[in-house]
Every structure is written in C-alpha cells, then in structure tokens.
Amino acid sequence: MAERRNFEVIIIGGGIAGASLAYFLAVRGVTDTLLLERETQHGYHATGRSAATLVEWDSIATVQRLKRLGGDFLKNPPPGFAENPLVDHSQVMLLFRDGNLGDFGKSVEGLRRDGVEFHELSGAESVARISALTPGDSARSILLTSDGRIDVHELLSSYLRGARSAGVEIRTGAQARQLIVERGRCSGVATATERLHAAWVVDAAGAWAGEIAQLAQAAPIRLEPRRRSIVIFDPPSDLDVRGWPFTISEADQIYFGPESGGLMLSPMDQVPMAPCDAVPDDETIAAAMERLRVLAPRLVPRALKRRWAGLRTFSPDSIPIVGEDPRVRGFFWLAGQAGFGIESSGALGQIAADLIARGATRMFDATILSPARFGA
Ligand SMILES: Cc1cc2nc3c(=O)[nH]c(=O)nc-3n(C[C@H](O)[C@H](O)[C@H](O)COP(=O)(O)OP(=O)(O)OC[C@H]3O[C@@H](n4cnc5c(N)ncnc54)[C@H](O)[C@@H]3O)c2cc1C
Incomplete structure (x- = not known):
C-alpha cells in the first residue's frame, strides 16, 4: 500500500x-x-x-513553573499511560555554600510561591545525608522531597x-x-x-x-546548542550511595547522584557548538574532578566506567x-x-x-x- x-x-x-x-x-x-x-x-x-532528573527548582521563574507543571504530569500520569512509575522520588538536594549562599532565600521564596514540596537543611543535616560532603560551616541545602530520577x-x-x-x-x-x-x-x-x-x-x-x-x-x-557531559564511576567500596539524594552544587558547578550502584556526575559544562553527535571532552571532566576534590574529596574516582555528552539547546x-x-x-x-x-x-x-x-x-x-x- x-x-x-x-x-x-x-x-x-x-x-x-x-x-x-x-x-x-x-x-x-x-x-x-x-x-x-x-x-x-x-x-x-x-x-x-540526559541526567533524567526532575528538579522543580530553577533560577528563572517561568522555567520553574514549567518544571512544576511537567512534574505534576510525571507524578500523576493519566491511568494506563505508563506501565511503571515515571519518577522514583529519590529526592534532590540543592546545596548552597560560599559562592551561591546569597541565592538561598530567593530560591526558598520561589519554591513556596509555586507550591513545590521541600525542606530546608543545615550544613550538618546535608552531611548527614551525604557523608562524603565537606561543604563548609555556613552551607545550607534545600531538599526537594518529591523530586528524583525520571524513567x-x-x-x-x-x-x-x-x-x-x-x-x-x-x-x-x-x-x-x-x-x-x-x-x-x-x-x-x-x-x-x-x-x-x-x-x-x-x-x-x-x-x-x-x-x-x-x-x-x-x-x-x-x-544555541551547548554541550553537557556526564560520567559514571564507582564510589569507594565502603560507601553505600544508593539512598543518596541527587545533589546539585551551583557553587562548585557539579551535580552528582546514585546511578545503578555507582555514581553519575556532570561537570555542568555548557560549551556552545553546532548541532552534532556530541562527545565529552577530557579536560572538562578533569577540571570537574578537581572541583569534586574540594566538595567531596572521598568521591574522586581513579577511573571512569562510562561517559557521554549531549546538546542542550537554548533560546x-x-x-x-x-x-x-x-x-x-x-x-x-x-x-x-x-x-x-x-x-x-x-x-x-x-x-x-x-x-x-x-x-x-x-x-x-x-x-x-x-x-x-x-x-x-
Ligand atoms: C547531559 C544532559 C543532561 C540533561 N539532564 C536533564 C534532566 O535531568 N532533566 C531534563 O528534563 N532534561 C535534561 N536535559 C535536557 C533534555 O535532554 C532536553 O531538553 C530534551 O531531551 C530535548 O528534547 P528534544 O526532543 O527537543 O530534542 P532531541 O531529543 O535531541 O530530539 C530531537 C530529534 O530531532 C531529530 N531531528 C533533527 N533534525 C531532523 C530532521 N531534519 N528530520 C527528522 N528528524 C530530525 C533528531 O534526530 C532528534 O532525535 C539534559 C540534557 C543533556 C545533554
């Protein structure tokens, strides 16, 4: 036909x-x-x-509202839409420390305005969730309690x-x-x-x-398409990372979280490039590991298991x-x-x-x- x-x-x-x-x-x-x-x-x-994560926070109010609306769909899809849950509610921790502490209050305000579920955490409470962190005395976090990884x-x-x-x-x-x-x-x-x-x-x-x-x-x-990379590696053998929230530190320009028994991390790179089948870049990853050495030195791996990159496209x-x-x-x-x-x-x-x-x-x-x- x-x-x-x-x-x-x-x-x-x-x-x-x-x-x-x-x-x-x-x-x-x-x-x-x-x-x-x-x-x-x-x-x-x-x-x-992608990093496959629902984070109903954003520094741009319009974007946060779109994420919030999209989050509603993912958390409550229509009956029969999907065969498995779309979000695992493993939680997302936004870390504020030297460099971005000033954004904490505004972020809390924006999350309240949009009705996002969250808790405020002290630095010590953040470390209680992720023992490998050394965020500094003044650090604070926002825990997005109903967010997490998307299937x-x-x-x-x-x-x-x-x-x-x-x-x-x-x-x-x-x-x-x-x-x-x-x-x-x-x-x-x-x-x-x-x-x-x-x-x-x-x-x-x-x-x-x-x-x-x-x-x-x-x-x-x-x-403008901009490259972003992700790497996967094993944590130290005595650390059980499976229950950790996905953690974002804008101050350190890294995010990381558990991924199939190991850890995934992104250097939060945003290198403009023409549309292509993007690949990660060694120097960008090495620089991110140096930043990880400051934030969570125990996590710096000897070897990577996987790495990839993709393009995020900006208006x-x-x-x-x-x-x-x-x-x-x-x-x-x-x-x-x-x-x-x-x-x-x-x-x-x-x-x-x-x-x-x-x-x-x-x-x-x-x-x-x-x-x-x-x-x-
Ligand atoms: C490393 C990384 C981490 C990310 N993390 C997250 C995250 O945690 N949460 C989140 O929500 N988002 C995340 N994103 C962003 C998210 O992946 C993108 O916003 C989203 O996938 C864009 O979807 P799209 O359909 O527009 O683009 P694409 O998935 O790129 O789809 C566009 C499609 O168009 C096709 N196409 C192009 N030209 C033609 C043509 N001429 N004819 C026919 N087909 C064509 C392409 O082959 C492609 O398959 C991340 C992105 C990256 C790279």
Missing part, C-alpha cells in the same frame, strides 16, 4: 518534545499526525543522554505508544530535508524520496531546530519557544527546552497541543513562550 502524503500535522523530531506533542495532540482528538525521526531509533540525541525510557515509549495506538503515524530513518513554503505559509516537508503535506509543520528538532527554522525562512531566532532568553511563527503561517516552534525538556514535556507538550488543536491554552500564558516575543 502506498504511504500517505497528506496530514493535519507533521512533527519533525522524535525526541521527547515531538513524542509528547504527538501524544497530547492525539488526546485532543488530532490523530492525523505524522512524526518524522531522522535516526533509526527515538531518543538518540538529547533525550537519551525517561518509560516516559518516551509511553508517549509514542499512546500516540501510535490513537492512529498517529511514526516513521524513523526519515529526515525532513526541505520545508515547503508558499506565499508565507509552510505546507509540508520534503524527505529524500517524497513531498509530504500538512496544515501544520512542527519544529521539534532539538539541536537542529534552528536549522529547520532557517529552511522554513521563519523568524531569525538564534538557538536567547533561555525560555522555550512554543507557538506559530510570526512570519510563516503553519510553521510551529517547539524548541529551546535547554536542560529541562524531559521534566517539562508534560507541560510543553500540552501547551503546544492546545495551541495547535484549539488556538489557545488555559495551562500557561502562551505569550511568554511565543516566538513573536523576539519580533518578526
């Missing part, structure tokens, strides 16, 4: 952004959708390389399963090479072999979203871009999810689906996310 060429919506990108949108569109009755993923598997890029595989496959069972067509190994734009309207995409038509073309291409927008001659919004104001392009009708942005695209997918996917299916959303002030905020 010949493959279909006309759809209501074509989504470019089968990471968490594209998959969540396909699912939430289907929930709203829009099932005439095609999801195109260039790789042979979903989640090969940023989505499959990203389960989340991504649940979005895809839900979309597929509602009739959404999902193609892998299918790259959008050109966008069809006529008289200021985007009406489809061209792959290597065919032209596909739709009323809406959605740019959910992660690090490549800027390139796709250029192909559509959309508003020239600068998206000019670090707030995601969701909405129809101000220049090219029918071209819809779902991009710039930076370092929180997994945890916020339950919010951003719904906001985008509302805007496409209904032209408006009650979930969020869509003007804050609109590409029009950067001008046409």
